[in-house]
Every structure is written in C-alpha cells, then in structure tokens.
Amino acid sequence: MERKTKINAENGQQEIVITREFDLPVDLLFKAYAEPEIVEQWMGTKVVKLENKQHGGWQFETKDPNGNVVFSANGVIHDFVPNERITRTFEMDNANFAPQLEFLEFEELTEDTSRLTMQIIYKSVEHRDQQLKLPFAQGLNFAHNRLQEIVNKLK
Amino acid sequence: MTSLYLQSNNCTMEIRRDVFQAIADPTRRAILNLVAIQAMTPGTIAENFDSSRQTISKHIKILTECELLDQQQNGREIYYYINPKKIKEVADFIEPFRQMWDDRFNKLESIMKNYKPKKD
Numbered sequence: 001m002e003r004k005t006k007i008n009a010e011n012g013q014q015e016i017v018i019t020r021e022f023d024l025p026v027d028l029l030f031k032a033y034a035e036p037e038i039v040e041q042w043m044g045t046k047v048v049k050l051e052n053k054q055h056g057g058w059q060f061e062t063k064d065p066n067g068n069v070v071f072s073a074n075g076v077i078h079d080f081v082p083n084e085r086i087t088r089t090f091e092m093d094n095a096n097f098a099p100q101l102e103f104l105e106f107e108e109l110t111e112d113t114s115r116l117t118m119q120i121i122y123k124s125v126e127h128r129d130q131q132l133k134l135p136f137a138q139g140l141n142f143a144h145n146r147l148q149e150i151v152n153k154l155k
Numbered sequence: 156m157t158s159l160y161l162q163s164n165n166c167t168m169e170i171r172r173d174v175f176q177a178i179a180d181p182t183r184r185a186i187l188n189l190v191a192i193q194a195m196t197p198g199t200i201a202e203n204f205d206s207s208r209q210t211i212s213k214h215i216k217i218l219t220e221c222e223l224l225d226q227q228q229n230g231r232e233i234y235y236y237i238n239p240k241k242i243k244e245v246a247d248f249i250e251p252f253r254q255m256w257d258d259r260f261n262k263l264e265s266i267m268k269n270y271k272p273k274k275d
Contacts, residue, residue: 005257007249020260028267038270042263116260132252
C-alpha cells in the first residue's frame with residue numbers, strides 16, 4: 001500500500017506542514033537528504049553546493065537540455081543533526097518570493113519505518129498561498145520527466 | 156461572439172488556473188467574503204468599496220465567469236450569490252502541491268530501497 005503525503009495548510013496561517021511516513025529506516029531517509037547525489041535523483045535538480053553543517057550553505061540548479069537554467073534555489077543550513085533534524089532557509093533565485101524557513105524533523109517509527117515532518121514558514125499568508133499554487137502555474141513539476149527517467153532506470 | 160466564447164473557455168478549459176487568478180485579487184476576495192454572508196445586488200456590493208462601481212462590476216464579471224459567483228434575476232434586480240461547489244474546488248487547491256511532494260517522496264523511497272552503501 002502506498003503511503004500518502006499529507007499537507008496541513010490552515011486558512012489564514014503563514015505556514016504549512018508536510019508529513020510523510022516512509023518504509024525506510026530513519027537513517028536511510030536522512031541519507032536521502034544528506035548525500036548530494038541522492039538528493040539530485042529524487043529532487044531532479046543538480047546539487048551545486050550542500051554544506052551539511054551549522055552555517056553551511058546549499059544551492060540547487062536545474063538546466064533544460066539546452067543548458068539554460070530553468071530553476072535555481074539556495075539557502076543556509078541553521079541546524080543539522082543526523083537522523084533527527086535539519087533547519088534551513090529556502091529561497092528561489094530570480095523569483096519574487098521571499099525566503100522561507102524550513103524545519104525538517106526525522107523520526108524513527110519502527111526499525112524499518114520513519115516519518116518526516118516538514119514545517120515551512122512563509123513571510124506572509126499571501127506568500128504561502130502563492131507558493132502552494134506554483135505547481136499549477138508552472139504546469140506541474142519542471143523536472144518531473146527527468147525524475148521519471150531516473151526512477152525508470154532504477155527498476 | 157468569439158470573444159465571449161473565448162472568455163467562457165478560459166474558465167472551463169483551465170478552470171483551476173483561472174479560478175486562482177480570480178481569487179488572487181484582494182478586492183475579489185473581499186467581494187466573495189461579502190457575498191458569502193448573503194446574496195447581493197451589484198449596487199450593494201459596490202457600496203462596500205471605495206472603488207468605482209465600474210471597477211467593482213468588472214470584478215463581479217470575472218468572478219461570475221469563473222463560476223465563483225452565480226446570478227439570479229429577482230424582478231428588476233440581479234442578485235449575486237456564492238457558488239459553494241466552486242468554492243470547494245478552490246479549497247482543494249492544495250492537491251497539486253501535495254501531489255508534487257508525494258511524487259518526490261515516492262521517488263525518494265524507491266531510490267533508498269535500492270540503496271547500497273558505498274564501499275570505501
């Protein structure tokens with residue numbers, strides 16, 4: 001059975017909470033966030049920089065087949081505790097969105113299952129609502145096809 | 156006729172996107188909140204705003220085209236009221252965002268299930 005991702009976005013609040021349970025031990029779940037080459041596979045973006053430590057920086061970039069940058073984002077890592085939590089900022093480059101603050105919590109449920117809770121705080125309610133609508137505006141995920149290719153190769 | 160057709164098409168073919176453009180405007184959201192309390196004539200709606208009646212009419216027209224508002228003729232007056240079905244659709248606007256994360260997490264999960272630790 002497929003585990004579903006839950007989103008809690010209450011009206012008039014400037015935050016959302018994304019929750020997901022995984023059929024993965026917590027250390028493997030955390031690794032998917034910590035190792036650049038794995039992040040690249042499931043996020044479908046190139047990891048230019050990922051400094052997993054307090055005051056570290058990160059930078060992602062996605063190019064189309066012609067080499068044009070179609071997506072780039074960056075942020076600062078405020079807290080990095082393996083298998084427990086990552087606190088970081090997220091800002092899309094060349095977009096009119098203020099940076100957002102993300103609290104990622106990794107929890108062990110059983111030996112083989114884990115839960116990720118991602119609390120994202122936006123500058124305002126309007127910013128949050130705009131962000132939520134972005135998958136529409138961009139005609140769903142820009143890197144979706146590339147992700148699909150990667151996963152197909154894995155099977 | 157052509158422009159009429161195109162306009163209605165905007166809100167049927169690409170319902171979601173246009174509905175969101177419709178509610179992205181603060182005045183239009185205020186109109187929806189107002190009419191949600193009770194059905195109103197365009198005149199009564201306009202009285203609640205500093206903008207000109209013409210401006211408010213334009214907003215009402217957009218909301219009606221996107222089916223967020225319905226109209227009903229009552230004698231000589233037209234009353235506008237909320238279309239709850241459409242409002243619910245907007246309330247579900249989180250679904251594509253959720254779907255995007257669900258796709259990512261499904262991929263993460265399948266990648267990590269196949270993960271073999273590197274041998275250094």
